[in-house]
Amino acid sequence: MPPRFPAPPGPKERLEIAVRRRMLWVGSAAFPLQNITRVEALKAKPHRDTSLAGFLKWLAYSVLAYLLLAVVDGGAATRGADGGAILLAAAIGLVVLLLGELFRPERPVLVVETASGSLKAVTLPNMDELQAIAGQIVHAIDHPDADFAAYVHRTDNSHRNGVNQHGRNNSRNNSRNNGRNRP
16 A cells, blocks of 8 residues: 655645546546646746736836826825825835745646646645655556555645636637637
8 A cells, every 4th residue: 555645734725636446636626547648746936927027017007006196186196295105115015025926936846737738736845745646646547456645735726716727728619610700
């Protein structure tokens, strides 16, 4: 019997990953083992470029809101200390969020991908445990009688309405026209 991995703290973040009767279960999502095309434990890097773009976007929104307030107020907001203080507080808050994103460390992630392009990603603090779980999944693919269970953490994207946040998000209509150009 393969070893059971310790459960991570925090029941809200905890997610069971298991192989039972030729199915890989990641929480409530089930994947047939024969459809799994990739199992990989890797270090996920934060998206620093999108963090910077988000910072610039929200900074522009803040400046636009400040200018709009100045136009609506007839310039009273820009002459007083309140308007400048609000803009400065928003800018400082945005800089703190940006720095938090820019200096966030890489984190270990276990990625499971299927032939259909579905992708599930889970995490644990220890890369060795994720590699061991990946090895158990690969072992279960080759050995029909293998079963195991372990507990992992959700990733930031793994619980958002069940939507695949990692790949293309489009709906297909029998793989033709992709729902476009209907008569």
